[in-house]
Amino acid sequence: MMLTRRSLLATSAAAGALAAAPLRAQSAMPVKMILNWRYQGPQGWFFLAEDRGYFADAGVEMTMDQGSGSGAAVGSVAGGGYDMGFGDINALIQLAADKPEEAPIAVYVMYNRPPFTVAVKADSDIHTAKDLEGRKLGGAANDGALKLWPAFADVAGIDTSGVEVLNFQPSLREQMLRTGEVEGVFGFVNTIRFSAMLSGMDPDKEIRFINYGDYGMDLYSNALIVSKRLAEEHPEQVRGVVAAIDRGIRDTLADPDAAIDAVARREALIDKRVEKLRLMATLSDEMGHPEIAEFGLGMPDPERLKKAIDIVVKANGLSRTPALDEVFTDAFLPPMADRITSLG
Template identity: 55%
Template sequence: MKLARRLAPLALCAALMPLAAMAQTKIKLTLNWKYEGPQAWFFVAQDKGYFKAEGLDVEIDQGEGSAAGVPKVAAGTYTAGFGDMNALIELAARRPADAPVAVFMLYNNPPFTVAVKADSPIKTPKDFEGRTLGGPANDGALKLFPTFAKVAGIDAAKVDITNMAPNLREQMLVRGQVEGVFGYITTIRFAAKGVGIDPDKDLRFVNFGDYGLDLYSNTLFFSRKFVAEHPEAVKGFLSAVNKAVKDVLKDPDMGVAAVLKREPLLKAPLEKEKLLYTLKRDMSHPELARLGLGDVDDARLKRSIDLVVQASSLPATPAVDQVFDHRFLPPRAERPSKLVPGGAD
């Protein structure tokens, strides 16, 4: 009888364990691109149990371009995405009830560019006219080209656009099959290095941000339905990611190792270099010191929304709070103010 009494609590715990596992909220996340160094924090949060500690069961899939995740989350295929804010703005203007909502900004500097060969006669946006440019269909920079053309004062109708598979972008440029390629500057630089092209010697970049397009870029976003039904899960997800970002800042090699667990064929030195460059180039806008990682400046975002709406002749102008929800951010004191690996916040 005494043995039975001692075993009863153990049996109860065993019975409750599957229920606890079932209680975890499932989140299916689509990334911006194939697994790579600058996504390290998502995998660190998963491997170190930060998601699990927040009651979350998170599945992470590779992406197909920064603009591609927005319609996937809108359709319900994914719960959350990491991708282009401007694609989200466009969908919010066209189908506000379906559009996801951004909750944590990561790429606060505009990374959009057109890369040309170093000896190309293309030196400014005006030189695009009469030329053939190309990019993957879901590339964020290519999607923004009509907006950029209006801001930069060029006639987009005079530019021939061709699409190609992402893995052919740099080769087609070097072979002269196109005269310039759209993309994120970090993506192009490191894809070029991967195929033996020196981006500092062999390429030149016409950056959108240098010609008046000071837009936000890749952000974390969730389906509107999920935000309404599971606000604590969204808050927990961001807390886990923020914690993992700080871990990666302390130990970038650990972050890269987490990426290589998913894709062993990647080269660790190149992925680390890509991660560090992304932190410096794409994620360190001057407003970071004031706002902390994850937040946006509402006035700047409003200007971005107006630019995208006007340039693309969209049917409505979304309000800032329609496209970005500040409520789920970790406390300001917990979010990094500068992104210096190994340095103090």
């Protein structure tokens, strides 16, 4: 389903016409979506899309549940519990290699810079990836960075034979690092940075990040993924949801405070100041790849995605290499002219 640039323009024009047509007059189709994490600032665009009626315009009655990790979202959609999710495309690549008939497909890639990291205390003697050898590390079992640990170790040349990995609940991550129960924790840079801030730590002074991207893992990350059943049986609704989320991101860029207010309507106890900082950092650090000027947000560079697939396959010793169109399709994207081409 990966289209050429010429066919993309033609398909996108047709898709845009379908997505633009209000479907409110029809009975709304229930759709269940699993998010990557608990309600936080970087999910504000989803909630703006809901609050401003964009999902309803697509003929969809959307239910969004909190998630337990970007990797877990892929399994939740593949298992049939959810129709779509906001999940890690690298976990999708692994599933597509092993169980292609079960794997969902990405339809809108949002995180185009690798956010994966191992965070250590700044006063530790861990300065490089090699320094992680023989250490006690920890993270949530479904964390995207932890799932990519074997791939990172392969790329960075880390001997993992003496590394101990402890699993614990996501809410304990910063506490486990602060108290020294583990020497490093897996996660997304901005998730750890701002969760540490909420726990009373100064991440700029107390935490050092060993970032996967600094060692050649030029990967994509979170994307809107949908079940193959939904894509095949309800393509108009999928196009509409993709367009709705694109509009939600555009609205977030125009008014970040409105996005944070939308999150607060779901989770009143959030620290709105910290969540706004988290949102703005996510936009710049995880979504601000220069390629969006050429391809538009949501559309990965096909050659870069192919290299990312190869990295994941090689490092994890997967049995086969999924084709591009088993991982991502551009068939549901709005026209390039209607998509975001700059986050500045």
